[in-house]
Amino acid sequence: MTQPATAAADAAELLRGLHDVLPGLRDLYKDLHAHPELSFQETRTAGIVAQRLRAAGWDVTEGLGGPEGVPGTGVVAVLRGGLNDGPNGGPNGAAEGPVILLRADMDALPVREETGLPYASEATATEPDGTEVPVMHACGHDVHVTCLLGATELLATNRAAWGGTVVAVFQPAEEVGGAPRMTEDGFLSRFPRPEVCLGQHVGPAPAGLVGTRPGPVMSACDTLRVKVFGRGGHGSMPETTIDPVVIAAAIVMRLQTIVSREIAASRSAVVTVGSLHAGTRANVIADEAELGITVRTTTPAVRDKVLAAITRVVNAEAAASGAPRMPEITPLDELPLLVNDQAATDVVLGAFRELLGPDRVFVLPSTLTGSEDFGHFGTVLGVPSVFWHFGGLDLADFTEQDILSLLEDGIPATLPSNHSPKFAPAVDPTLEVGVRLMLAAASAWLAGTAAGGSVLDTE
Structure with missing residues (x-):
């Protein structure tokens, strides 16, 4: 049976200060939403990401994921926990504790926005074939970037509360399979190898709900x-x-x-x-x-x-x-098929149930028909992956029966889904939930009172 081999970091400790950073995250999200960029063109987004990570104290590498000889737009940041500086820390501050990878995607879609939001995108861009197209964050990647930046800021602020190493990956071009470009750009030799890869995706369901499943989770x-x-x-x-x-x-x-x-x-x-x-x-x-x-x-x-x-x-x-x-x-x-590791998924589901309550955490009944290139990281690195989906719509707009119907019948056609020109996640409480989920999952691996070991070690 899988048992924690070390005291996991306290999720509440990692979340200290969340409400202080939320106003800035809301502004950031609206800015990213208003300025979307197509796949492999995420220059502005990557610059904002790198600047905020450096300001928080992360070791930042830019320009990953481009074609040979051409800088890409991928950003990778590394931070070692404060507990590594104690007696269990390695030489020169290197972590002997767990290493985890947290990932967000950055690209938008060639869609003309029809949400009517005050911060709606009016951007256009040029496709590789020279066609000018409207651009919109119609898949929620602006939510993903904002939530991971919120998580990285709190990990830095509360660095004394955890041990291990976090590798934060901001990936370009998920919509066209950009993950291989990242791993082919020296990823394996330039950054610490993680024990687990963690990622999330917002969708047209009530905020405060989260679902995943072990085994095949996306097509x-x-x-x-x-x-x-x-x-x-x-x-x-x-x-x-x-x-x-x-x-x-x-x-x-x-x-x-x-x-x-x-x-x-x-x-x-x-x-x-x-x-x-x-x-x-x-x-x-x-x-x-x-x-x-x-x-x-x-x-x-x-x-x-x-x-x-x-x-x-x-x-x-x-x-x-x-x-x-x-x-x-x-x-x-x-x-390829995105497959969640059984043991790692059990750990993440346990962390989510503790965070949100068991009535808000669901095991998906079947593989989703959407696709993701996130699993490429775990496959190439040879480590477990866990990917989950969380709601981005105002929970107040749903009854308990609505929620049960979602689970039984799927997303109703009346709700704009990802890639729709009307897809518009609610700012609140979506951003707060996304940050909480990312740090709750991370806390299950990051060491708390002692560095070293892994929650996937077995007895």
Whole structure:
């Protein structure tokens, strides 16, 4: 049975001063929300993060996660607890106690905000292909950054109350799988190796509720670009052409049958065509069309089956239409299944129940269809990971029956979800809850009255 091998840090001690820092965190969150940045373009956000970490006394490294030879926007900060300075501390202040990794993602999405908030984003940015797009923090990464910065500030303020080492990771480009860029940029050799990786995500549920599960917690994700070829011509003479728009439309409709007719009801999968581009004018039939497809699966076998079916459908529809050449199917991003370690998840759930009460902490009944690249850190480092989801909506707007319905039936369509232009987490109490959750989970590993050991050690 898993037993704590050392006295864990007191979560209440780590949280001392939280209410003093909350006003500043609220201002920070609104500023970040009003100034979102696309994946790998998080320059302003990274600068704010680095400045605040340095001011709090952390050892900060900037410029991680870029392509070879080009500085990225990732920020990593390291802080050793004050108990390391005592008799159990290592040479030169190096920690002999636990090392943990806390992570937040920083990037926003090409979405035009429709929340009506006074601090709503009016930002635009340029995509890598040169397209100018509106930008919004439609997935709550501004919440994640703010909460982790709040946690790092309190860890520094209350440094005398804990032992061990914390590695705080502010990651770019989660939306396009930026985690590998961080680990490929010397992460393993430049920073202490953690015993556990901890991360969180805000969602459209009541603030004060948190849920996770051991084992697979978020789906694998594959992003594909499909280019369909036809023969262009005049819109008034379709008989002289092979219309790629018609081929693309047939593909979109046929793809809907993969999950409904080829995947067992006891399994889970999602196939979504998120973009379809073709042509420039109504009276011109284009030569080609391009589709953007995202696939979410919860087992390797289902993933293989769905990807094979997509290839079969795409090629068959092109052949049926007499396309002059077979489509090009290009894999863009691949995120593996995010798996929570059983023992570490039990520890985190215990810490959350003590913090919030057992009626506000839930074990998710199944793997979520959303995807995350957070698990890449634990996989590459060879250590356990725990990822959880917490609510970002005002609890006062929900009845107890509403909460029970959320657990049984999922998020209702009337609530704007992540990636919606109307997604707007409530500032209060979301930020406070997010900071509390991060520090409660961290406290289970950080040493309290004595440094050394790990809560995952077994007897």
